[in-house]
Amino acid sequence: MFTLYHHGSSVCAAKVRFAMAQKGLEWEGVYIDILKGDQFDPEYVKLNPKAVVPTLVHDGTVIVDSTVICEYLDKILPDLNPMHPSDPWEYAQARYWTKAVDEDLHPACAALTFVCSHRHTVLKNLGEEGMKNFLASTPPISVTSDWKAKKDIFTRYGFEAPEAVDKIKLYDSYLWKMEKALETGNDWLVGNEFSIADIAMAPYVNRCAMLSLSGMWTNGRMPNLEKWFSRVSALPNFKTCLLDWVPEDLTSDLRENGAKSWPEVAKILDIVSRN
Structure with a gap:
């Protein structure tokens, strides 16, 4: 079980x-x-x-x-719809994506999410004193070895926090890596087969979409990534796994707080307009 x-x-x-x-x-x-x-x-x-x-x-x-x-x-369960490619070279390419998530993209996502939205949601749900207790409760080693201190700073200071701008730029750099990987015309990131690489990256692109930050790739900025995300979003399990579990009030918080944050994100990334 x-x-x-x-x-x-x-x-x-x-x-x-x-x-x-x-x-x-x-x-x-x-x-x-x-x-x-x-x-x-x-x-x-x-x-x-x-x-x-x-x-x-x-x-x-x-x-x-x-x-x-x-x-x-x-x-x-190696024979049940395997997610990792069997070809050694393709397996290695897929592992590069999952390794990148663990080392760089996930910490950047945590920063982006708290800076753009979660800092407001935690304060709304818990109040000032509750937020202090929430931040104090994080173990010394969590998302990263220094996440306890970083979460506190990102939550308290938002875009003014040290490293906030760098984390947003790092996030954007991985979207560009996806754009480059898809320039071959393949539908998926590795070997033109849906794999763990796509499964690993989908939640991070979707996080930006839920934060009203899709301007990071739309309007011709990253056309290959835009098409990839449309394909992923159309998969039968996408909605049930990535969207339906998010409570309605949290979905609204992400969308509304993210929309308010978009001008600052666009400025950091030198995106002139989303129109």
């Missing part, structure tokens, strides 16, 4: 939901509201010491880290 501890807007949880749907796996869910601090419950921290989602429990075995979870699923 698979039990997935997850949250609607978590890009890492969305990746695992997407992967499990690709494998055709059924699972039971335990919803962890990471914007209200459910992840800091001592019983959950026993499962995931970093106090993040997702966490997969498979017949009593605990697996953490979304990339590792996806690799685990392909190892235990």
